[in-house]
Every structure is written in C-alpha cells, then in structure tokens.
Amino acid sequence: MTDPLASPPDRRPGGRTARVRAQVLDAVRAELAERGHEGLTMEGVATRAGVHRATVYRRWRDVGGLLVDVITAAGEIDWQPPDTGSLPGDLTALNEEIQQSLVVQPSFALALMAASFHSEQAARAQTRLWTDRYAQCEVLVERAVERGELPAPHPDARSLLVAATAPIYHQLVLLRAGPDPRLPRRAARAAVLAAAAGAFRAPRQDREESDREQSDREESA
Amino acid sequence: MTDPLASPPDRRPGGRTARVRAQVLDAVRAELAERGHEGLTMEGVATRAGVHRATVYRRWRDVGGLLVDVITAAGEIDWQPPDTGSLPGDLTALNEEIQQSLVVQPSFALALMAASFHSEQAARAQTRLWTDRYAQCEVLVERAVERGELPAPHPDARSLLVAATAPIYHQLVLLRAGPDPRLPRRAARAAVLAAAAGAFRAPRQDREESDREQSDREESA
Numbered sequence: 080m081t082d083p084l085a086s087p088p089d090r091r092p093g094g095r096t097a098r099v100r101a102q103v104l105d106a107v108r109a110e111l112a113e114r115g116h117e118g119l120t121m122e123g124v125a126t127r128a129g130v131h132r133a134t135v136y137r138r139w140r141d142v143g144g145l146l147v148d149v150i151t152a153a154g155e156i157d158w159q160p161p162d163t164g165s166l167p168g169d170l171t172a173l174n175e176e177i178q179q180s181l182v183v184q185p186s187f188a189l190a191l192m193a194a195s196f197h198s199e200q201a202a203r204a205q206t207r208l209w210t211d212r213y214a215q216c217e218v219l220v221e222r223a224v225e226r227g228e229l230p231a232p233h234p235d236a237r238s239l240l241v242a243a244t245a246p247i248y249h250q251l252v253l254l255r256a257g258p259d260p261r262l263p264r265r266a267a268r269a270a271v272l273a274a275a276a277g278a279f280r281a282p283r284q285d286r287e288e289s290d291r292e293q294s295d296r297e298e299s300a
Numbered sequence: 301m302t303d304p305l306a307s308p309p310d311r312r313p314g315g316r317t318a319r320v321r322a323q324v325l326d327a328v329r330a331e332l333a334e335r336g337h338e339g340l341t342m343e344g345v346a347t348r349a350g351v352h353r354a355t356v357y358r359r360w361r362d363v364g365g366l367l368v369d370v371i372t373a374a375g376e377i378d379w380q381p382p383d384t385g386s387l388p389g390d391l392t393a394l395n396e397e398i399q400q401s402l403v404v405q406p407s408f409a410l411a412l413m414a415a416s417f418h419s420e421q422a423a424r425a426q427t428r429l430w431t432d433r434y435a436q437c438e439v440l441v442e443r444a445v446e447r448g449e450l451p452a453p454h455p456d457a458r459s460l461l462v463a464a465t466a467p468i469y470h471q472l473v474l475l476r477a478g479p480d481p482r483l484p485r486r487a488a489r490a491a492v493l494a495a496a497a498g499a500f501r502a503p504r505q506d507r508e509e510s511d512r513e514q515s516d517r518e519e520s521a
Contacts, residue, residue: 241471249466
C-alpha cells in the first residue's frame with residue numbers, strides 16, 4: 080500500500096538523536112535492499128551509518144528492533160492516497176504505485192515482506208502499517224459513494240480495497256510473474272465492476288443475503 | 301492452489317529408491333513445518349528420515365535440492381479441482397482448500413513460501429507448481445461457460461482464477477489476518493460478479509475496449 084523506499088521526512092535539523100536515527104534507518108534500508116534481511120547485522124548497519132556500534136545496540140537492541148523501526152518510519156511518511164476523480168482511476172493509480180514498489184531493483188518492500196516471515200516483531204509492525212494504509216485508502220471508496228459511482232447498499236471499503244490490490248501482490252510476490260503494465264488497471268476495473276454488481280457488502284448485509292438465499296432455496300425445495 | 305501438506309502417492313512398494321525418497325521427503329516436510337526453512341539441514345533430514353547422510357548428499361546435494369524435490373512431489377499428487385456444479389461453488393471450495401492449507405498449524409504451504417524468498421531454486425519450483433495448478437483450474441471456467449454461467453465474450457480464465465484466490469493469500473500470508481470463514485465465499489462471489497459484468501477479458505478484447513473508450517472520450521471532448 081505504500082512505497083516504503085521513500086525516506087521518512089528529513090528530521091535531521093531536529094538534533095543529534097533524530098540525525099542518528101535517520102542515518103541508521105537509511106543504512107538499514109540500504110543493507111536490506113542489497114543483502115536481504117538475512118544479511119542484516121548490527122555491525123553492518125553501524126559501519127554503514129557511521130554510528131558507534133554501542134549506540135546502535137543501546138537504541139535498537141537487535142536486528143528485530145531495527146526492522147520494526149524502519150517499518151514504523153515508513154508509516155511516518157506523509158503518504159496520501161491518489162485522488163484522480165474516479166474510483167477506477169484512484170485504484171489504478173494505487174496499484175501502479177504498489178507495482179512500482181515491488182518491481183524496483185532492489186525492492187525494499189519485498190525485502191521487508193521476506194523479513195516478516197522470520198521476525199514476529201517485523202511481521203506485527205508490517206501488519207500495523209498495512210492496516211493504517213488500508214484505513215487511509217477508505218476515503219477512495221467514500222468519495223466514490225459521494226460521486227454516485229457505487230450504488231447503495233455501499234460496499235465494505237476494506238474488502239473492496241483488498242480485492243483491488245491483492246492480485247498485484249499475488250502476481251509479483253507469490254507467483255513471481257513479471258510486471259504486467261495492464262494489471263493495475265485490470266485489477267482495479269474488476270474490483271469496481273464487482274462492487275457495482277453488489278460484491279463486498281458489509282458482513283451484516285452479506286449475512287442477510289445469505290439467509291435470504293437460504294430461505295429462497297427452502298421455498299423452492 | 302494446492303494443499304502441499306498432503307503426501308505424494310505412496311510409492312513405497314516401488315523399491316528401495318522410491319522408499320528412500322518417500323522417507324526423506326516426509327522428513328523435509330516435517331522439519332520445514334516445525335522449524336521453517338532456516339532450520340532445515342541435510343543432517344537433520346537424514347537423521348529424521350533414518351537414511352544415511354551420504355545418500356542424502358548424493359541424491360539431493362543441498363538444502364535447495366531438497367526444497368525443489370518436495371515441491372516437485374507436491375506437483376505429483378493426483379490433485380483434482382473441485383466440481384460442485386456451479387462456478388461460485390467451485391471457487392468457494394477452491395478458496396476453502398487454500399485457506400485450510402494456510403491456517404493449519406504448522407503450515408507446510410507457508411513454510412514453502414517463506415523458503416522461496418531465500419532460495420531461487422525453490423522459488424522457481426514453486427512458480428512451476430502454481431502455474432500447473434492454475435492451468436488445471438481453468439476447467440472450472442470452461443465448465444461455467446458451457447453451463448451458460450458467464451456471458452460472451454468469455455473471460456480470461458487465469459485472470460479470473462487469480463482474482464478469486466488472491467484475497468485469501470493476501471489476507472493470510474501478507475496481511476496476517478486471522479482466517480475469516482466467510483472470505484472464501486465472498487472472494488469467489490466477487491470474482492464471479494466481476495466476470496459476469498465483463499471483467500477479465502482476454503488482453504486483445506481489453507485493448508479493443510480501451511481503444512473504444514479512448515475514441516468515445518475524444519468524440520465527447
């Protein structure tokens with residue numbers, strides 16, 4: 080949902096503490112992208128950052144601490160969801176941003192996903208970041224409802240967003256297909272068509288419909 | 301697309317070579333599920349399998365060789381896609397199978413995905429397996445077309461299958477949400493609604509439509 084490769088806001092003028100954090104996290108991002116999380120060491124980060132090892136150990140404790148902080152820093156970026164004027168346009172732009180973050184070489188986003196398979200701390204931090212980003216994106220669905228692009232009853236925003244974005248991750252991260260320049264638009268379009276046809280209803284509506292289908296079946300039986 | 305936890309067909313009557321392979325691959329699956337790929341060693345597998353270390357080194361060479369063979373063995377299972385009589389039913393059953401393989405503790409499917417982030421060999425073997433499974437599932441879409449469930453022009457089967465299944469992997473593998481018993485049905489239903497509304501067209505049709513939209517925009521401009 081984000082391009083975590085982007086640096087957090089430059090806090091260097093904020094004093095030595097902020098400056099050291101920026102240097103260390105820049106080094107973590109560079110080491111992760113170059114060597115993957117398996118090659119990430121406290122010593123390597125300290126050397127690359129030009130910061131005393133003792134400082135790195137004191138403030139981040141271990142590699143897990145570094146991973147959590149680099150993910151936290153990605154969440155501090157002033158990221159804004161796209162605003163193109165239409166839901167298909169917004170979701171396509173979002174998917175293009177995701178695709179870009181996954182195909183760039185080396186991909187920091189991919190390195191973080193790999194790390195989160197092996198560090199519970201990193202996995203939790205990444206889940207928090209993703210939860211925040213999906214929550215931020217709910218405004219795309221709200222704006223589409225206001226513009227009358229989606230009929231009532233309105234879809235559950237998060238389910239729609241997951242459906243629109245999941246194929247990008249699936250193709251690139253799990254199936255390891257090459258990037259398909261049409262996929263961002265196609266996946267966005269499919270999710271919007273499904274929403275317009277009544278998919279992604281809020282769980283309560285969904286349950287009511289399921290009950291209705293059930294009683295229809297019983298009546299026709 | 302598969303439950304790789306299932307053992308390959310029992311070839312033990314096939315002689316010593318087949319028996320040793322079955323023992324070694326059972327040990328790889330058990331070690332992977334218990335310790336993850338980081339804990340997978342030639343020695344650990346040999347000990348668990350009760351097979352001489354030299355044999356394991358000679359036939360599989362290294363941990364990458366063991367991973368590739370265990371993925372190859374998963375592809376040798378006589379797996380059949382579901383056949384429930386309707387496309388939403390088939391896709392729901394498929395998603396339930398996928399969800400089950402990911403939430404079972406310990407999950408061999410998850411361990412393999414983690415491994416494929418760190419072994420190019422394992423990644424390639426997994427991509428081949430997934431490609432085969434999606435190809436096998438195209439029959440679900442063909443049957444739906446024959447039953448008249450999907451209007452012409454017919455969707456690209458693989459795109460539809462990826463859209464139907466991707467949310468399960470996304471929620472469970474990447475977002476690390478807990479399993480949602482309604483998700484298999486909801487994701488299946490969304491993909492079918494999108495397909496019925498004209499999503500997932502073959503790339504050529506999609507391009508023609510995009511050209512048409514473009515010329516509509518130019519005319520109305």
